Amino acid sequence: MSDKMKLNLALLAVVAVLGLLVVLEPGKKKDEPHPLAQIDTQSINKIQVSGRQNFTLEKRDGHWRLTQPLDVPAAENRVEQLLKIPSAPSDTQYPVDAAQLAKFQLAPPNATLALGDLVLEFGGSDPIQQQRYVKLGNSLHLVTDNFYQHLTAAPTDYVEKKLLPENANIHGIELPGLKLSKDKDGKWTAEPPQAEAAPLYEMAEAWKNARAYDVRSYTPMDGKMPTEKATIRLADGQSVEFLVAQREPDASWCGRIGNCNST
Secondary structure (H helix, E strand, O other): OOHHHHHHHHHHHHHHHHHHHHHHOOOOOOOOOEEOOOOOHHHOOEEEEEEOOOEEEEEEOOEEEEEEOOOEEEOHHHHHHHHOHHHOEEEEEEEOOHHHHHHHOEOOEOEEEEEOOEEEEEEEEOOOOOEEEEEEOOEEEEEEOOOHHHHHOOHHHHEOOEOOOOOOOEEEEEEOOEEEEEOOOOOEEEEOOOOOOHHHHHHHHHHHHOEOOEEEEOOOOOOOOOOOEEEEEEOOOOEEEEEEEEOOOOOEEEEOOOEEEEO
16 A cells, blocks of 8 residues: 555544544533423412313312312322423424414414413424424424323313322211211211121221222213212211212212212
């Protein structure tokens, strides 16, 4: 190999190394993806979702409630999913062009999430990367879409599935044909009397821990509300009433507010 060819190969190697240095930029940190919005979730006391579904959640005494279209305790884990949406990384940002909003399904938006004063508007998806267009103020963002299902869920999906309040202290249960009462010593009695006392305690525990496997709005088929009911009396004086909507094929209990909890 001639000296000239060796020199050319050496120069080629130097150029290749310099090219890699330009591309890889060793020692330089890559920019961390920015969240869609900076927000203190602890300060949020009201959440509104509108679009395909419309509902409102409010924090009262440290606990979340679904207040519209129903007024019931909310499932805290479902609310957390909504509060996490602003922390989704924004991969790309553009200035908003009002004339182009319809192109991104943002005129009107497919869904709107209001977390206190923060308002996020959600459009369609990028056909290539399947990222969601999100409008925030005067900026249009492209965000990896792993949250949109929470914005299109039915309001009843946000209802707490536990039938009684957490740590409920049950003092009485009234069922069709049976009334259970707990005295000051914690002993259960039944009217009419039952052969064994142990099942009475077990029944109270079962109600205390009962959860619905599905929650949905209830409309009587014949226009009449069911009359068979169960009433749970708590130590703090509250009573929770459930109406028996059906027994077969699955038992259904309708809460006092008219929501049906299937258990």
